[in-house]
Amino acid sequence: MNALSGRAVNIVGAGLAGALLALLLARRGIRVALHERRPDPRQSHPEQGRSINLALAARGTRALERAGVMDAVRPLLIPMRGRMVHEPGVAASFLPYGQRAEEVIWSVARAKLNRVLIDAARRQPGVTVRFSQACVGADARADRLRLRDTLTGVASELALAPTIATDGAGSVVRSSLAGTGALREREDWLDHDYKELTIPARDGRHALEREALHVWPRGGFMLIALPNTDCTFTATLFLAREGPASFAALGDPAAVGAFFQREFADVAPHMPDLLTEFASHPQGRLGTVHAEPWHLGGSVLLLGDAAHAIVPFHGQGMNAAFEDCSVLDELLEAHANWDEVFTGFEARRRVDTEAIARMAIENYLEMRDAVRDAGFVRRRSIGLALERAYPERFIPRYSMVMFHPEIPYAVALARGEIQASILAELDQGDGDFDATRASALVAERLPPLP
Ligand SMILES: Cc1cc2nc3c(=O)[nH]c(=O)nc-3n(C[C@H](O)[C@H](O)[C@H](O)COP(=O)(O)OP(=O)(O)OC[C@H]3O[C@@H](n4cnc5c(N)ncnc54)[C@H](O)[C@@H]3O)c2cc1C
Numbered sequence: 321m322n323a324l325s326g327r328a329v330n331i332v333g334a335g336l337a338g339a340l341l342a343l344l345l346a347r348r349g350i351r352v353a354l355h356e357r358r359p360d361p362r363q364s365h366p367e368q369g370r371s372i373n374l375a376l377a378a379r380g381t382r383a384l385e386r387a388g389v390m391d392a393v394r395p396l397l398i399p400m401r402g403r404m405v406h407e408p409g410v411a412a413s414f415l416p417y418g419q420r421a422e423e424v425i426w427s428v429a430r431a432k433l434n435r436v437l438i439d440a441a442r443r444q445p446g447v448t449v450r451f452s453q454a455c456v457g458a459d460a461r462a463d464r465l466r467l468r469d470t471l472t473g474v475a476s477e478l479a480l481a482p483t484i485a486t487d488g489a490g491s492v493v494r495s496s497l498a499g500t501g502a503l504r505e506r507e508d509w510l511d512h513d514y515k516e517l518t519i520p521a522r523d524g525r526h527a528l529e530r531e532a533l534h535v536w537p538r539g540g541f542m543l544i545a546l547p548n549t550d551c552t553f554t555a556t557l558f559l560a561r562e563g564p565a566s567f568a569a570l571g572d573p574a575a576v577g578a579f580f581q582r583e584f585a586d587v588a589p590h591m592p593d594l595l596t597e598f599a600s601h602p603q604g605r606l607g608t609v610h611a612e613p614w615h616l617g618g619s620v621l622l623l624g625d626a627a628h629a630i631v632p633f634h635g636q637g638m639n640a641a642f643e644d645c646s647v648l649d650e651l652l653e654a655h656a657n658w659d660e661v662f663t664g665f666e667a668r669r670r671v672d673t674e675a676i677a678r679m680a681i682e683n684y685l686e687m688r689d690a691v692r693d694a695g696f697v698r699r700r701s702i703g704l705a706l707e708r709a710y711p712e713r714f715i716p717r718y719s720m721v722m723f724h725p726e727i728p729y730a731v732a733l734a735r736g737e738i739q740a741s742i743l744a745e746l747d748q749g750d751g752d753f754d755a756t757r758a759s760a761l762v763a764e765r766l767p768p769l770p
Contacts, residue, residue, distance in 0.1 A: 322348055322349075322652045322653060323655070323656035323657070324348070324349075324350055324652060324656075324657070324658070324661075325348060325349030325350060326349060326350075326351070327350055327351065328350070328351040328352075328353065329345060329350055329351070329352055329353075329482050329483070329484060329658075330352075330353050330355060330465060330478060330480075330482070330483040330484070331345075331352055331353070331354045331355070331483070331484050331485075331486055332355050332455045332458075332465070332483060332484070332485045332486065332487045332492075332493055333355075333356060333357070333455075333485065333486040333487035333488055333491075333624075333626070334354045334355075334356035334358075334434075334438055334441075334449060334451075334486075335356075335434060335486060335487075335488055335624070335625075336430070336433065336434055336437065336624070336638050336641060336642070337486040337623055337624030337625070337638075337641035337642065337644060337645055338354060338356070338484075338486035338487075338624070339354070339434060339437035339438045339440075339441050340383060340384070340387055340389075340437050340441075340642060340645045341484065341486060341623065341645045341648065341649075342354045342441040342444075342447050342449075343387045343389065343437065343440050343441040343444055343447070344386070344387050344645055344646075344648075344649040345649070345652075346441065346444035346445065346446045346447045347387070347388075347444060348649070348652055349446065350446065350652075351446045351447075352441075352446060352447045352448070353448050353450065353478075354441065354447060354448065354449045354450065355450050355453040355455060355467055356449065356450065356451050356452075356453060357452070357453065357454040357455070357470060357487075358451065358452070359451050359452050359470070359471070360451040360452075361431065361434065361435050361438065362435075372429065372430060372431075372516055372548075372554045373427050373428060373429050373430060373546045373547075373548055373554050374427070374428055374430055374433075374546075374635070374638050375400065375425045375426065375427060375428075375533065375546065375635035376397065376425065376426040376427075376428045376433075376638070376639065377425045377426070377635065377636070377639050377721075377722040377723070378639075378722060378723050378724065378725045379636070379639040379640065379642060379643045379725040380638060380639040380642040380643070381393075381426070382642075382643075382646065382725045383642035383643060383645050383646040384642065386646050386649065387440070387645075388440075389436060389437065389440045392436045392439075392440065393428070393433060393436055396428050396429060396432050396433060396436070396549065397426040397427070397428055398426065398427045398428075398530065398531065398547045398548070398549060399424040399425075399426055399427075399531050400417075400424060400425050400426065400427055400531060400532055400533045400546065400547070401416055401417065401424050401531050401532060402414050402415050402416035402417045402532055402533075403415045403417070403532065403533050403534075403535050404528070404529055404532040404533070404534045404535070405535050405537065405692075406534060406535065406536045406584075406586055406587065407537075407692065408583075408585065408586075412529075412534075412586075414529075414532065415697075415700075417718065417719070417722065417723075418719050418722075418723055419704055419707060419708065422723075423719065423722075423723045424531075425533070425635065425722055427533075427546040427547050427548070429548060429549070452469055452470045452471045453467045453468075453469060453470070453476075454467065454468050454470050454492075455467055455485075455487060455492045455493055456468050456475075456492065457492065457496045458480055458483065458485070458492070458493045458496045458497055458620065459480065459496070459500065460480060460497060460500070460502050460616045460619055460620060461500065461502075463479050463480045463481055463619065464477050464478075464479070464480055465477065465478045465479070465480045465483055465493075480619055480620055481618065481619035481620070481658075482618055482619060482620070482621075482658040483619070483620045483621075484620075484621050484623055484648075485620065485621065485622045485623065485626045486623050486624045486625075486626055486641075487626050488624070488625045488626060488629070489607070489609055489625040489626070489629035491622065491625070491626035493620065493622065493626065494609075494611055494622055494626050494627075497616070497620065498611075502616055503611055503612060503613055503614075503616070504611065504612050505609070505610065505611045506609075506610040506611075507607050507608070507609055507610075508607055508608045508610070509605060509606070509607040510605075510606045510607055510631055510684075511560055511561055511562070512541070512558050512559060512560050512561065512606060512684075513558075513559065513560075513561050513567055513603045513604060513605055513606065514556050514557065514558050514559075514603070514604045514606060514632075515556070515557050515559075515567070515598065515601055515602070515603050515604070516554055516555070516556050516601055516604075517554075517555045517556070517557065517591060517593075517594060517597050517598065517601065518552055518553070518554065518555070518591070518593060518597060519545055519552060519553035519554075519555055519587065519590045519591055520552050520590075520591075520592065520593070521550070521551035521552055522590065524551065525551055526547055526551050526552075526553065527553070527590045528545065528553060528587070528590070530547050531547070532547075533545075533546055534546075534553070534555075534587075535687055536583070536584050536587065537687060537688050537689065537692050538583055538688065539688065539689050539692065540560070540565060540688065540689075541557070541558060541559040541560065541565055541688060542557075542558050542687060542688040543555055543556070543557050543558075543583075543584055543587070544556050544558070544687070545587075555587070555591070558606075558684075558688070565579075567603055570598070573595045573598075573599065576594065576595055576598045576599075577594070577595060580594060606631045606632065607629065607631065608628075608629065608630050608631060608677050608680075608681070609625065609626075609627070609628060609629040609630075610628070611626075611627055611628070613666060614627045614662075614665070614666045614669075614670070615662035615663065615665070615666055617659050617662070618657055618658030618659030618660075618661075618662055619658075621658075621662040621665065621666075623641070623644050623645070623648065623665070624640075624641030624644055624645075625637060625641060627644075627669075627673070628640070628669075628673040628674075628677065630673075630676060630677045630680045631677075631680045631681055631684060632680070633680050633681070633683040633684035633686075633687055634676065634679055634680040634683040634721060635722075636676050636679075636680060636721065637680075640672075640673060640676050640729070643672075643725065644665075644669060644673075647665060647668055647669055648661065648665050651664045651665055651668075671728075671730045672728050672729040672730050673729070674730075675728075675729040675730040675732065675733040676721070676729040678733065679717070679721060679729070679732070679733055679736075683718075695747065695749075698747055698749070698751055699740075699743040699744070699747050700716070701751065702743055702746055702747060702753050702758075703716045703739065703743055704716065705753075706739075706742075706743075706758060706762060707719070709755075709758070709759075710759075710762050710766075712768050712769055713762050713763075713766040713767070713768055713769065714739060714742075714762055714766060715727075715735075715769070716739070717732055717733075717735070717736030717739065717740075720732035720735065720736070726770075727769065735766065738765050738766055739766070741765075742758070742761045742762065742765060742766075745757075745761060746758055746761070
């Protein structure tokens with residue numbers, strides 16, 4: 321309990337962050353009205369065109385544990401122990417993500433996870449979930465939150481203060497506040513889009529190694545696949561919108577078939593519905609959202625993708641949104657009103673979410689290009705050796721982000737840069753390195769981790 325117990329708050333968007341946040345706030349005795357554009361998931365099919373499955377990592381599981389829902393989530397998870405890299409013409413090679421058995425990430429179906437969170441939230445006293453309620457505008461000066469029932473068309477209005485907007489990357493709350501000049505927003509679109517495809521089960525089993533995130537890096541574009549509990553994989557093609565190798569160049573089934581036969585010959589035979597799926601599945605856009613400020617006094621706060629959507633290449637958007645929920649919940653322990661909580665949230669999270677936005681872009685280059693590079697593989701293996709020798713000082717950046725929620729993203733970014741310089745100095749080009757020099761560089765440049 322805390323000073324805000326018994327008070328009411330609106331949350332707009334019962335997606336991953338909104339549902340988890342509703343649960344956390346209600347556990348503190350806050351009354352939550354959760355407004356969601358989609359119909360009740362118990363009476364409808366999941367939305368098309370969203371990523372079907374996601375990689376959940378330690379920052380996300382920590383928040384789910386904090387909310388007491390990990391037992392309900394665990395049956396939905398498939399461990400992914402590393403990347404299975406598929407190069408043309410050679411056997412696939414497996415690169416473990418970490419060095420310890422527990423250093424795995426988890427594949428989880430978005431719709432199922434969202435459903436568990438919504439069910440848990442609405443079992444909590446004080447939570448009301450209103451489906452088919454689309455926010456159509458927010459006005460801070462007039463203190464109005466405007467909604468429309470998507471089934472009946474009936475419009476309604478509520479007091480805006482206090483509202484937490486978790487309505488995702490295309491947030492209507494954010495854009496309408498930006499429209500009145502109350503905040504500034506910018507979307508940096510990538511020139512690459514994505515399309516999701518299916519690798520069906522084969523003889524009732526997964527057609528590829530189950531406990532891995534599969535990558536077909538092709539330099540400039542890539543295909544990835546994450547396992548589902550029904551023995552299928554969801555594959556995602558990331559490809560330029562325009563140009564010689566692009567979605568624009570794949571305008572007819574013959575071009576699609578030829579492209580997959582040429583670039584992804586080992587997996588194309590496992591995709592019998594490729595041509596129909598390619599023609600019918602949406603082509604999604606990818607981008608980074610910047611907004612400033614995230615809050616207007618104690619009246620409204622943007623959180624999750626609504627505040628800081630990122631490109632998906634580090635598998636951290638949901639994890640960061642869940643970490644946002646943990647941080648907000650922590651701040652409730654120390655602050656007596658929404659203004660202080662929202663101010664504290666922005667002060668604490670901005671630097672970290674900017675850091676993960678940058679690392680997510682860098683990871684795209686790593687996944688589609690660098691994993692094929694001998695230098696990258698060599699430096700990665702030196703990095704793992706340094707982690708074994710100096711675990712209290714050297715942890716590879718990927719591991720800091722994915723497995724160490726106690727290390728803030730901004731610290732992971734800063735230490736990652738120092739570590740990259742150490743690896744560049746130690747890499748002799750033959751896989752060997754000078755252990756004495758390594759010890760001196762680590763001691764000199766990397767203070768012990770907190
Ligand atoms: C291709 C792809 C792959 C990804 N892979 C990963 C991954 O592996 N790991 C990871 O951590 N992240 C991943 N992400 C990112 C992740 O999907 C997001 O960061 C996460 O969904 C953010 O959660 P959120 O609750 O902020 O937003 P969302 O999950 O988008 O939820 C927003 C909610 O608001 C509702 N809504 C929208 N507009 C309105 C409105 N006007 N009124 C009322 N309700 C509204 C929506 O229906 C939805 O329920 C991926 C993203 C993409 C595009």
